[in-house]
Amino acid sequence: MLATHTRALRALGVAISLAALTACASGTTTVTMPVQNAAKVKTVNVVAADHTVEVDPAQVAAFDAQLREKLYHSNVFSEGNELTLRYRYIQFNAGSQAMRYLVGMGVGKGSQTIEVSFLAPDGRELGKINVGGEISGGMFGGSLKEATEKAADEAAKYAVSQFW
Numbered sequence: 192m193l194a195t196h197t198r199a200l201r202a203l204g205v206a207i208s209l210a211a212l213t214a215c216a217s218g219t220t221t222v223t224m225p226v227q228n229a230a231k232v233k234t235v236n237v238v239a240a241d242h243t244v245e246v247d248p249a250q251v252a253a254f255d256a257q258l259r260e261k262l263y264h265s266n267v268f269s270e271g272n273e274l275t276l277r278y279r280y281i282q283f284n285a286g287s288q289a290m291r292y293l294v295g296m297g298v299g300k301g302s303q304t305i306e307v308s309f310l311a312p313d314g315r316e317l318g319k320i321n322v323g324g325e326i327s328g329g330m331f332g333g334s335l336k337e338a339t340e341k342a343a344d345e346a347a348k349y350a351v352s353q354f355w
Contacts, residue, residue, distance in 0.1 A: 218341030219323040226318030226353040234271020240279040257343035275310040301326045301335045307346045322346045
């Protein structure tokens with residue numbers, strides 16, 4: 192009987208430890224201008240536009256790299272000019288990793304919203320979405336890197352669903 196309780200407590204301890212190590216990041220997509228009658232393309236050009244909020248250039252570079260990785264290295268699209276994916280940060284809050292670690296429960300949450308426009312070769316806007324990434328916890332308070340990856344994943348998934 193004691194051995195059963197000991198095993199149950201160990202299992203509970205392992206589960207709690209794994210939950211603490213897992214980053215609590217999420218991603219969202221909001222369609223602000225639906226794509227209609229889009230042509231399927233094989234090439235995409237990714238460009239950054241002027242951001243409406245102050246964002247650390249390293250953060251922008253991380254999003255750009257993640258987005259390119261998901262679009263080009265998954266053998267979905269190649270780099271080219273059939274479609275331009277233009278993005279800009281419209282909301283950014285790094286939050287507090289220390290508060291996420293020390294307090295938890297969403298305190299110190301970090302978030303970002305990136306507007307993504309899809310443009311035809313002639314510059315005509317074909318569609319627009321807002322993608323978001325949020326980090327609310329994880330090991331040592333989690334890293335905004337996970338939220339950035341979630342936002343890039345949302346943008347890439349939408350591009351594939353509409354233009355591939």
